[in-house]
Amino acid sequence: MEQFKKKFLIKSLILKVILVFAITGAVLYAGITITIDNVLDEQEAALVTDRLKSDIVYLGDIIGRGNWSINEEGVLCRGKVQLGDGTDATANISPFKQLQSKTETFSYAFKKCGDEGLTWVGDQETGYQQGHFIRVAGSTRDAQGKSIVGTYIDKKVADVLDETGHYEGAANVAGRPIFCIYRTLIDKTGNVVGCVVVGRSIEELSEQTDAAKKYISWALIILLVIASTAVILYFKRTSDKINSIKKYLDRIGKGDFPEEPLTGKGTDELSLVIDSINEMKESLMEKERMGSELSVATDIQANMLPCIFPAFPEYDGFDIYATMNPAKEVGGDFYDFFMQDENHLAIVIADVSGKGVPAALFMVIAKTLIKNYTQIGLEPSQVFTTVNNILCEGNEAGLFVTAWMAIIDIKTGHVKYVNAGHNPPLIKLGDKFEYIEQKPGLVLAGLEDIQYKQGEFDLKDGDRIYLYTDGVTEATDLKGELYGEDRLLEYINNHVDDLPEYVLHGIRKDIDKFVGEAEQFDDITMLMLDFAKGQDKKAKRLEVEASPDSMTRVMKFIDAELESYGASRKAQKQIDIAVDELYSNVINYAYPDKNGTAIVSIELDDTNHLNTDEKVVKLIFVDSGVQYNPLERDDPDITLDVEDRGIGGLGIFISKTIMDDMEYTNINGYNVLTVYKIIE
Amino acid sequence: MEIKKQKEGTNLTINLAGRLDTTTAPQLDNELKSVLDGIQNLVMDFEELEYISSAGLRVLLGTEKVMKKQGQMVIRNANDTIMEVFEITGFADILTIE
Numbered sequence: 001m002e003q004f005k006k007k008f009l010i011k012s013l014i015l016k017v018i019l020v021f022a023i024t025g026a027v028l029y030a031g032i033t034i035t036i037d038n039v040l041d042e043q044e045a046a047l048v049t050d051r052l053k054s055d056i057v058y059l060g061d062i063i064g065r066g067n068w069s070i071n072e073e074g075v076l077c078r079g080k081v082q083l084g085d086g087t088d089a090t091a092n093i094s095p096f097k098q099l100q101s102k103t104e105t106f107s108y109a110f111k112k113c114g115d116e117g118l119t120w121v122g123d124q125e126t127g128y129q130q131g132h133f134i135r136v137a138g139s140t141r142d143a144q145g146k147s148i149v150g151t152y153i154d155k156k157v158a159d160v161l162d163e164t165g166h167y168e169g170a171a172n173v174a175g176r177p178i179f180c181i182y183r184t185l186i187d188k189t190g191n192v193v194g195c196v197v198v199g200r201s202i203e204e205l206s207e208q209t210d211a212a213k214k215y216i217s218w219a220l221i222i223l224l225v226i227a228s229t230a231v232i233l234y235f236k237r238t239s240d241k242i243n244s245i246k247k248y249l250d251r252i253g254k255g256d257f258p259e260e261p262l263t264g265k266g267t268d269e270l271s272l273v274i275d276s277i278n279e280m281k282e283s284l285m286e287k288e289r290m291g292s293e294l295s296v297a298t299d300i301q302a303n304m305l306p307c308i309f310p311a312f313p314e315y316d317g318f319d320i321y322a323t324m325n326p327a328k329e330v331g332g333d334f335y336d337f338f339m340q341d342e343n344h345l346a347i348v349i350a351d352v353s354g355k356g357v358p359a360a361l362f363m364v365i366a367k368t369l370i371k372n373y374t375q376i377g378l379e380p381s382q383v384f385t386t387v388n389n390i391l392c393e394g395n396e397a398g399l400f401v402t403a404w405m406a407i408i409d410i411k412t413g414h415v416k417y418v419n420a421g422h423n424p425p426l427i428k429l430g431d432k433f434e435y436i437e438q439k440p441g442l443v444l445a446g447l448e449d450i451q452y453k454q455g456e457f458d459l460k461d462g463d464r465i466y467l468y469t470d471g472v473t474e475a476t477d478l479k480g481e482l483y484g485e486d487r488l489l490e491y492i493n494n495h496v497d498d499l500p501e502y503v504l505h506g507i508r509k510d511i512d513k514f515v516g517e518a519e520q521f522d523d524i525t526m527l528m529l530d531f532a533k534g535q536d537k538k539a540k541r542l543e544v545e546a547s548p549d550s551m552t553r554v555m556k557f558i559d560a561e562l563e564s565y566g567a568s569r570k571a572q573k574q575i576d577i578a579v580d581e582l583y584s585n586v587i588n589y590a591y592p593d594k595n596g597t598a599i600v601s602i603e604l605d606d607t608n609h610l611n612t613d614e615k616v617v618k619l620i621f622v623d624s625g626v627q628y629n630p631l632e633r634d635d636p637d638i639t640l641d642v643e644d645r646g647i648g649g650l651g652i653f654i655s656k657t658i659m660d661d662m663e664y665t666n667i668n669g670y671n672v673l674t675v676y677k678i679i680e
Numbered sequence: 681m682e683i684k685k686q687k688e689g690t691n692l693t694i695n696l697a698g699r700l701d702t703t704t705a706p707q708l709d710n711e712l713k714s715v716l717d718g719i720q721n722l723v724m725d726f727e728e729l730e731y732i733s734s735a736g737l738r739v740l741l742g743t744e745k746v747m748k749k750q751g752q753m754v755i756r757n758a759n760d761t762i763m764e765v766f767e768i769t770g771f772a773d774i775l776t777i778e
Contacts, residue, residue, distance in 0.1 A: 073735075188740060291721055456771060464755055548702075548703075551702055551703050552703060555703075570760065573731045573761045574731075574732055574761065574764075576699070576701075576730075577701070577731050577732075577761070578735040579702060580699075580701040580702050580735070581733055581734055584702040584735065586704075611688045636769075637771030638768075638769055639770055639773070640770075641774065642744050642748060642774045643745065644739070645770075645774065647734060647737060647738040647741060650734040650737060650769055651733065651735075653732035653768070653769070654733070654734060654769060656769055657768045658764065658765075658768070669739065
């Protein structure tokens with residue numbers, strides 16, 4: 001519908017021009033025609049009057065000489081000299097004939113033939129039914145040179161002539177409507193002997209005028225058509241130009257920048273628009289290029305943060321998971337964890353003031369300094385004091401960093417920590433998480449020569465430390481309400497037993513649910529340490545991209561662990577089959593249209609889940625793909641013939657049969673499939 | 681997985697060594713496609729095969745369907761684990777196992 005409307009609108013531009021032209025044309029046509037009609041009519045009347053006047057002045061000259069007579073043969077004579085058909089008379093009247101040919105005025109002479117008004121003239125066979133005057137003169141020829149005879153004078157004209165010797169106006173002459181002037185001819189005794197008439201055909205005149213009007217009308221119509229065609233063609237070109245501009249802009253709008261600039265000749269306004277569009281495209285491309293450089297910067301930054309989990313597979317005593325989601329392309333948050341020496345683990349979380357590239361650069365410097373000064377063996381408070389002084393030097397931009405850092409003795413669980421203006425972390429010492437109540441020191445890079453104070457506490461098995469930036473607690477919903485420390489504490493205490501990665505992803509989901517449609521303003525960064533000193537039977541985990549290539553890696557990982565547990569040959573083979581079936585299911589179905597990761601973990605079950613004295617291996621498959629419980633699948637019919645047998649569902653069925661127990665749960669949107677198998 | 685082939689006229693013997701699973705089954709499938717033409721007796725020797733998963737069963741089922749039309753397929757020397765899988769899945773009933 002929208003598409004149609006747009007198309008119609010664009011078409012309607014041309015329609016509008018055509019409509020305007022039609023109306024303007026019609027008005028112009030009518031106006032010009034009416035004006036020309038009036039002018040022509042006036043012209044015509046003036047012409048007739050003028051010509052008749054001059055004709056009559058001339059005739060008056062002839063008539064004024066008097067002594068007219070009409071002889072026995074009905075011939076009009078001056079004195080004795082014949083006019084009309086006689087040679088002399090013709091000669092005599094020829095100037096008048098010349099005039100006639102110029103003016104298209106015609107003239108007749110009529111003979112008076114008594115009161116009865118009827119007579120025969122010459123050898124003419126035509127009788128005159130009415131009137132007193134008979135035409136006699138030879139100048140009465142039509143356009144073809146043929147003599148016009150048999151004309152009579154209207155009774156009303158004759159009556160006026162009898163009375164006044166003069167008539168002027170419309171009358172029928174030779175059967176046609178004529179505008180004319182009559183004068184009587186007088187003999188020397190003063191008797192009326194006849195009359196002459198000069199006139200002009202009204203029909204002819206109006207025919208001529210009509211022809212002229214018609215001609216002008218056509219000329220007008222043709223002119224209007226040519227003019228409107230020219231304008232419409234020009235407008236078509238313009239609208240084509242507009243269309244090509246539109247297409248060009250549409251491409252730019254989709255981020256598909258054409259290599260060629262938009263072309264358009266001329267210096268009109270459209271060409272100016274085209275110039276502006278080309279400039280706009282260039283600057284947009286520049287911005288786009290900077291955008292892609294920014295995204296490279298994001299990648300570089302993301303890669304700077306340790307992101308391979310499990311982070312320290314060689315250490316059994318603890319487990320770390322961390323995430324960072326930048327709000328803009330490049331964030332100012334970072335986390336870090338690394339070994340200070342073989343017994344000491346350092347964990348850091350920090351938030352650089354500001355956003356974008358400057359914050360990211362500052363972050364890189366701060367992160368590097370903290371790690372370097374920690375690894376030379378300094379205490380946390382010494383590290384912050386030193387790093388603070390270095391960051392203060394040349395900090396023209398006035399950036400600063402809030403940071404929290406701890407160094408943990410992984411043998412004893414003793415923790416030394418320092419806080420530079422950062423949010424209080426949560427620690428779980430025993431059953432519940434609590435915020436660490438300690439007055440923080442000043443932010444890093446704020447003021448030189450600050451002495452940071454160090455805090456201490458001890459971790460026991462199962463204790464945890466959760467670090468976060470204010471992006472977590474200050475996530476805001478559309479009503480402006482903050483996610484806040486209470487919500488965070490409540491969530492984390494409801495999930496004290498979940499694996500760190502589940503907890504962190506779960507918090508992220510809880511925040512997303514809370515903020516709803518609101519935009520993420522700040523980077524959201526979290527780190528969780530799960531301390532488990534001395535638990536050497538801790539699960540071994542492998543996180544891999546769920547692709548066919550990873551199958552071999554998973555299999556080797558499982559085989560190595562099974563070997564170390566001293567699993568029987570048969571149990572190993574059976575577990576291998578189950579891993580092949582269950583992990584290939586993850587590869588094939590968990591992420592149908594994107595890439596995703598899977599976690600495979602293996603451990604000796606210490607919960608006595610199978611209620612047996614024998615050694616039991618617990619395998620866990622985790623993915624965040626399509627939610628699917630394979631155990632709900634119907635078992636295949638294994639009694640069918642070869643021809644009717646399919647393979648669907650066999651893998652799960654085999655696994656269920658050769659493993660000792662399988663459980664499926666969904667935790668925070670993760671598919672978690674747990675498999676138990678007695679291995680001896 | 682290793683695949684060894686031995687052909688005598690219309691008789692073909694295939695020795696498999698290693699694991700017949702998701703990773704290796706496509707390899708066997710490809711091999712078989714090109715050699716089954718005109719074979720009347722196919723022997724699959726599993727003496728050195730460690731185990732088989734459903735991906736391997738798929739290949740065996742496809743091959744059984746082909747061989748049933750042109751001759752027969754025999755499976756030999758399957759170990760306990762493989763036999764267990766055949767039993768569980770009912771393949772023990774539809775395959776010829778010696």
